[in-house]
Amino acid sequence: MNPPENSAVDDGPAGPSAAPAPTSAAPAPTRATSTAPPAPAGYGSHxxxxxxxxxxxxxxxxxxxxxxxxxxxxxxxxxxxxxxxxxxxxPNGTRHLRAPETAHRLEEIRDLVLAGRAPEAQRIWADGAELRWTQxxxxxxxxxxxxxxxxxxxxxxxxxxFAxxxxxxxxxxxxxxxxxxxxxxxxxxxxxxxxxxxxxxxxxxxxxxxxxxxxxxxxxxxxxxxxxxxxxxxxxxxxxxxxxxxxxxxxxxxxxxxxxxxxxxxxxxxxxxxxxxxxxxxxxxxxxxxxxxxxxxxxxxxxxxxxxxxxxxxxxxxxxxRRATLDLGAGGAAARSADLIERQHKHPERLDPALLELLFHSGRYLLLSASGVLPPRLTGLWIGGWGAAWAGDFTTDANLNLQLAGANLAALPEAVHAHAALVRGQIADWRANARALYGIRGLLAPGRTDGEHGHLFHLDDDWPWPAWLAGADWLLHPLHEYWRTTGDDDFLRAELAGWLIGAAEFFEDFLTRVDDRGQVVFVPSYSPEIAPEGVAGSATVNAVMDVAAGRHALESAVEVCEHLGIEPAAVARWRALLPRLPAYLVNSAGSLTEWAWPGLDGNLDHRHVSHLYPVWPLHEITPDTTPALAEAARRALAGRGDENLSAHGSLHRALAAARLRDAGLARANLLKILGADMLFRSLMTSHNPGLEIYNADAAIALPGLVLELLVDARPGRLDLLPALPEELARGTVRGVACQGRVTVLELDWDLAAGTVRALLRSAVDQVLAVHCRGAGQEITLPAGGEREVRFVLRAP
The missing domain is CATH 2.70.98.50 (putative glycoside hydrolase family protein from bacillus halodurans)
Incomplete structure (x- = not known):
């Protein structure tokens, strides 16, 4: 229990023998989209x-x-x-390590994987070596x-x-x-x-x-x-x-x-x-x-x-x-943070709006504070002892992107610039990985990095990271989203377009095998960090994350090249390749499978949900454009077990649920964190329930999740309150920066009164479809102008 206010307290633990310029990042504007009110005096959510x-x-x-x-x-x-x-x-001697030179055995590796002999293929890459960790x-x-x-x-x-x-x-x-x-x-x-x-x-x-x-x-x-x-x-x-x-x-x-x-x-x-x-x-x-x-x-x-x-x-x-702020109308200024945590513990079955509001502001503060020369690590920018779990590195197959989930929406380009700095320092290494492992052009990113280089060496006979093809597209997505949000053509011309082209070139060169229907085959392929049931090894065929990344890499390269008027011949090749990519599969239970290849399925109790990449963050599968696939994705998500209730797993599920407009499923996954004793008194979070392992995934990703519950934005379309949990019946959010160069200056909602109001601003002339819980309207937004939209909600 905390001591009451104004009481005497003991010192913290005595220390042993207690005697008694950030580097430049990608060029980009840092325009403020709105101004939050000053932090209130006394206790408060700032x-x-x-x-x-x-x-x-x-x-x-x-x-x-x-x-x-x-x-x-x-x-x-x-x-x-x-x-x-x-x-x-x-330092641990890994600086000299490079990806294995196995390009000359690629066709042998492919034949082995297709023949169901993945462990033999994986041994070609690892050559019996032990798993080496990042520094x-x-x-x-x-x-x-x-x-x-x-x-x-x-x-x-x-x-x-925080301010x-x-x-x-x-x-x-x-x-x-x-x-x-x-x-x-x-x-x-x-x-x-x-x-x-x-x-x-x-x-x-x-x-x-x-x-x-x-x-x-x-x-x-x-x-x-x-x-x-x-x-x-x-x-x-x-x-x-x-x-x-x-x-x-x-x-x-x-x-x-x-x-x-x-x-x-x-x-x-x-x-x-x-x-x-x-x-x-x-x-x-x-x-x-x-x-x-x-x-x-x-x-x-x-x-x-x-x-x-x-x-x-x-x-x-x-x-x-102060660019973005949230008010959930919960009187959060009346309570201490430790009291809010304790109150949530007493009622783990319900979201506490005051605590969620505080965590939104704390998470934006921690994301900003941890972003500069590099983006946030597994522990943000903080560690109090040596021997960090998973080396405290940048785990790139899930955790890093989850922490960046709110970087664009929450109007923190500083975090995107920091991520660009990480990518900038590793692009040459990603190209070297692609040459060494596959003998092709383009970019192949590693599953983890300590920030000093991007060479792919973290592998052994059981962990086939060379087969994870999605890494470059996944890691470039926050930067592509940033360009779509800000229209920063200077950054696009100087760096980003070249990186996106590199991601497309990898898939163009890699996709040489075809099936009996003429569709290209992603082999070898890998869905982090999981294998199908009933087969040997983890290197597989047509992992959905890899297929989605290939499609997105090609489409993104087409988009930016046409925007800049460059590479017309390459654009034509990529457009011709896109229809030949495999379709996603739905199993007999009506769920999206994790591998778009017959006979590969199962293993439902796992922390990762990488096969939902088309849902979040890509917007490839949505309830309005692909309703059947969206329902299959929702079933896959609802049927996924929790394994060890890791924070990144629950957050990833919640983000996908929000995109699928399933408020109940998003809420349930958010409660797995807030209701499971994962908040330190500092408002940093743990990786597992019971305050096990200091980890920034939940603390820094939560603002992005909260905003996804309130706003779902893509160019040309804006959905308001797509997955609002029942406890958040009223509130106001300001300063949400959206893809399509639209800013939600203010969004107010009151479900009891049945009213929703949004004040929008666009940086360009555009027609925008605005939807809210089944209702929709089309509005015209002039460049630099503001427009208010209102919805009257029907009683449930």
């Missing part, structure tokens, strides 16, 4: 509040600038701030802060303001009021912290002593007085030699005017300061040597004023955060 320190690092409050991240535990007298960096990955994401150093106690702590509160990215910890004791503020600057690439309070002894230390740190990672930390009122903390760590990068470091410049500064080993001791400013920068070294001097000089050039630095940061962060 901040997370807690009246107890973090009892474990998973409950620490979070801030980030897309490159650095911090985790603030909030212990009044024994604070611990973990410093993270997006590019901190533990594991790891924390940097921790800043430990110790102050003396002056009687019991009262009025303790820690909070994170500013600022974490505040405050309390009172017999000496007076104390406050610590911190944020990670998006403008200056620095961690900024300020401590104010009665004059007292303050002890500061940088340490590498974090849970499960490998013994062969060597740390050296120092503390020095640089000048009167100025101190320095330096921390360096070297990786095991010969495995990859050399090491990583942190430098903290301490401004303590009026304080007497002493040192005790690696501890900096400040006496008599009422206000202390800490500026911290991080770096990773590829080769032996350190950037300490360069970092110190950069920190020394920054203004020694917290509010000045905060103002520069919020000029970038706050407008991005």
């Amino acid at each position: 901040a997370v509040h807690d009246t107890a320190p973090a009892g474990r690092w998973e409950d620490a409050h979070l801030s980030g600038n897309g490159e650095y991240g911090i985790m603030v535990n909030g212990g009044p007298h024994r604070e611990r701030v973990v410093l993270n960096h997006h590019r901190y990955v533990l 594991s994401f790891h924390p940097g150093h921790a800043l430990e802060i110790a102050t003396p106690a002056h009687g019991p702590v009262r009025d303790y509160l820690r909070s994170t303001d 500013t990215g600022e974490i505040t910890v405050g309390w009172q004791d017999d000496a007076g009021p104390w406050r610590r503020r911190s944020f990670v600057s998006r403008s200056d690439a620095v961690v900024v912290q300020e401590f104010t309070g009665p004059p007292a002894e303050l002890r500061l230390r940088l340490t590498g002593d974090l849970p499960d740190c490998p013994e062969d990672v060597q740390h050296r930390c120092t503390a020095t007085e640089a000048a009167p009122g100025l101190g320095l903390l330096d921390a360096r760590a070297t990786y095991p030699p010969g495995q990859g990068a050399y090491g990583f470091e942190a430098v903290t410049l301490v401004h303590a005017p009026g304080a007497r500064i002493d040192t005790d080993g690696d501890v900096l001791i400040l006496r008599g300061a009422r206000r202390v400013l800490l500026l911290t920068a991080l770096d990773r070294q590829e080769q032996p040597g350190w950037s300490t001097g360069t970092i110190r000089r950069r920190l020394g050039r920054l203004p020694a004023d917290y509010d000045t630095l905060l103002s520069a940061h919020t000029a970038l962060h706050t407008p991005a955060y």
Whole structure:
């Protein structure tokens, strides 16, 4: 139980021995689509509040600038701030690994798979090798802060303001009021912290002593007085030699005017300061040597004023955060976040609108904060201990795209730019994969990456990742959707069109086998991470995800090439190939099969639903354009077992259900997360129920899911409230950025009154079909103009 407000609290756990510029991304506009109201005073849905320190690092409050991240535990007298960096990955010797050179055996592999001898085909790729993992994401150093106690702590509160990215910890004791503020600057690439309070002894230390740190990672930390009122903390760590990068470091410049500064080993001791400013920068070294001097000089050039630095940061962060907002009319401002979590636990069978509203805003905040030099990892941008599950990498067959589900809809192009940066750094590797494995042009993406390269090496005899053909199209889809949302032709011309053409070229060259009806055959093929029942091996034929990706890659390349007036000969070839792609199959139970090949079906209890790629995110199968296939997809979704109730599995199901306009099924899958104890007090989420495994899938994907329940948009058509859960009977959403260059400036609904109102704006002249729960109307939207549409709903 949480302590009541204004009660005395204990410190968080003491740290061991507690002594006491973002890179450029794809060119694109960052237009604000709407402005959300300022965060309300006190508790509210634009901040997370807690009246107890973090009892474990998973409950620490979070801030980030897309490159650095911090985790603030909030212990009044024994604070611990973990410093993270997006590019901190533990070298493990995999940098030199490449995709196997098996192109000369492709026809043999195909014959084996078609003959039902997939394990033999898989062994050709793996050649008996063990499964090699990506380099594991790891924390940097921790800043430990110790102050003396002056009687019991009262009025303790820690909070994170989503609109500013600022974490505040405050309390009172017999000496007076104390406050610590911190944020990670998006403008200056620095961690900024300020401590104010009665004059007292303050002890500061940088340490590498974090849970499960490998013994062969060597740390050296120092503390020095640089000048009167100025101190320095330096921390360096070297990786095991010969495995990859050399090491990583942190430098903290301490401004303590009026304080007497002493040192005790690696501890900096400040006496008599009422206000202390800490500026911290991080770096990773590829080769032996350190950037300490360069970092110190950069920190020394920054203004020694917290509010000045905060103002520069919020000029970038706050407008991005305020582009979209949600009000579910639930009085969320009256409750603390921990209370909302507890209330949901008591009623796991019903959605709590106040909690969902808070999670919407928290999820957008975390997506923005984790996106910059790279998009979010499995843990976003945060980790408090070494040994992250699944290496804390970018798992590309599901998790990464799920976390980006709301990047476009929720008006956060910053996240799309970060994803473009990841893709940009790997396109050459994707081309190398296609050449090595298949001897063809185009792009073949790996099933996971640590962000340093995109070579496909994570495979063994049982995991046939070379057969996952969909990866490039799947990973390029958020960028294609971005172009459809913004009309950013500069980005399209400079990079995206070439990438989409590469995805199409892969399928053009790959699809050389045909069946007895003249349809091309996708062989080998793979539906992540599953095999059909009753057959050997996982490499198969015509996995639906691969077929859908092939069709979408060809159609997207045609679309953008015709838009730009380029590649007419290639467009003609792609158009001729499209009708030869296999059709999807429906089994005797009326369900869409996972493989469009006779005799391959089953295995219904699995966390992945990759065969619903045509439903979400593609809009290939929809209730209005392909009603029979939509019903088959719905049956496949409803009949899918939950396996281990992983967050990404439930979210993927919910997103597909929303596209199929099945509110009950979407709601049921959302409740598998909210009703199953998967929310840490920080509002970060777990991978499995019972707070098992720190994981950002649910936390960051939830805004995208909520918006899909409220708005389903594709060029030329907009569906309002397509899958609204019964608990969300009224509300307002603002700033939804839609494909087709339409912005939902505001959508209000009140089911009790039977009214729905939307205010729309278009960037181009267009005719738009707007639908809402069985009713529809066609409207004309002039470029730059606004139009209001209203619906009167019939009583159920």
